[in-house]
Amino acid sequence: MPETPHPAISVVSPVYGCKGCLEDLVDRIAASLAPRGEAFEVILVDDRSPDGAWARIVELAATRPWLRGLRLARNFGQHYAISAGIEHARGGKVVVMDCDLQDVPEEIPRLLEALQGEVEVVFAQRTQRQDGAFKRLMSWLFFRLLSWMTGVAQDHTTANFGAYSRKVIDAVNAMPERERCFPLMVKWTGYHHLALPVEHASRNEGRSTYTFKRLRRLATGIILSYSDKPLRLVVRLGLAFAAIAFAMVAWSVLRYLKGDVQVAGFTSVIASIWLVGGMAIFCIGIIGLYLGRLFVDAKARPYYLVADRTPAAPREPAHGVQA
Numbered sequence: 502m503p504e505t506p507h508p509a510i511s512v513v514s515p516v517y518g519c520k521g522c523l524e525d526l527v528d529r530i531a532a533s534l535a536p537r538g539e540a541f542e543v544i545l546v547d548d549r550s551p552d553g554a555w556a557r558i559v560e561l562a563a564t565r566p567w568l569r570g571l572r573l574a575r576n577f578g579q580h581y582a583i584s585a586g587i588e589h590a591r592g593g594k595v596v597v598m599d600c601d602l603q604d605v606p607e608e609i610p611r612l613l614e615a616l617q618g619e620v621e622v623v624f625a626q627r628t629q630r631q632d633g634a635f636k637r638l639m640s641w642l643f644f645r646l647l648s649w650m651t652g653v654a655q656d657h658t659t660a661n662f663g664a665y666s667r668k669v670i671d672a673v674n675a676m677p678e679r680e681r682c683f684p685l686m687v688k689w690t691g692y693h694h695l696a697l698p699v700e701h702a703s704r705n706e707g708r709s710t711y712t713f714k715r716l717r718r719l720a721t722g723i724i725l726s727y728s729d730k731p732l733r734l735v736v737r738l739g740l741a742f743a744a745i746a747f748a749m750v751a752w753s754v755l756r757y758l759k760g761d762v763q764v765a766g767f768t769s770v771i772a773s774i775w776l777v778g779g780m781a782i783f784c785i786g787i788i789g790l791y792l793g794r795l796f797v798d799a800k801a802r803p804y805y806l807v808a809d810r811t812p813a814a815p816r817e818p819a820h821g822v823q824a
Contacts, residue, residue, distance in 0.1 A: 507540070510540075512544065519552075527545070533609050573585060574808040584681050599661065662699075679802070
């Protein structure tokens with residue numbers, strides 16, 4: 502398909518550890534979009550993949566005018582790579598998908614067809630996930646915790662894969678926060694969305710880098726950036742301890758008035774000191790985490806850096822910086 506400066510559709514995919522399936526990925530995307538008769542572009546964002554994926558992206562882009570590549574200066578993370586891709590996407594409709602072919606390219610036309618009328622977002626719903634039991638459990642726990650802490654219902658069957666209108670992509674690109682979580686940012690916009698059941702395939706190559714430790718770190722960052730519930734929980738905890746302390750004082754005074762006073766034991770005193778001191782340090786730590794987030798945001802550094810790009814790639818990033 503001939504290159505156009507204003508494609509109707511952009512497909513963005515962050516790349517990490519999937520060099521061997523990139524040709525299959527882009528050719529299946531092109532085959533699924535070709536029958537629509539609309540100009541399209543595919544943007545692969547190399548998040549410093551350790552398997553030399555960038556050389557493969559450059560090679561593929563040389564023979565496919567609709568394919569563009571961006572290479573980040575270092576490994577920033579999946580959601581930052583997505584941000585880089587959507588900020589360079591020029592299509593009126595944007596599809597975001599993973600590169601490992603678990604997101605099936607042949608489902609893209611169905612997602613785009615559903616993106617009409619008042620619907621601005623179509624999430625791909627993985628009703629039958631082809632992941633291992635541990636990953637499914639971790640994903641379920643992650644989204645349950647996220648739902649409780651943010652107060653926004655999260656669906657563990659949906660992720661980044663979906664179709665998004667230009668209005669939604671522009672709104673997400675305008676968000677300046679350093680902590681990026683693409684699905685949460687999309688849901689925050691409040692635009693009408695729906696979930697469309699799609700096929701979910703087994704991983705074609707590589708393995709998931711979302712270990713329990715990384716999921717915990719991601720959840721902590723998202724919760725601190727998108728919710729003030731931890732601070733409200735700290736306030737409630739402080740009120741609860743104040744109520745307990747008031748009750749203990751009242752009980753002690755009552756016993757004094759009755760003449761039934763006993764000398765407090767060493768164990769109870771030490772236990773009280775450790776309990777109150779530990780909770781105080783915990784509460785200060787929560788506040789410190791929020792102050793740390795404010796410090797990071799105050800520096801206003803770009804949340805990704807582009808080190809290289811294929812020759813035909815656009816050069817107008819919104820928040821990223823050309824290194």
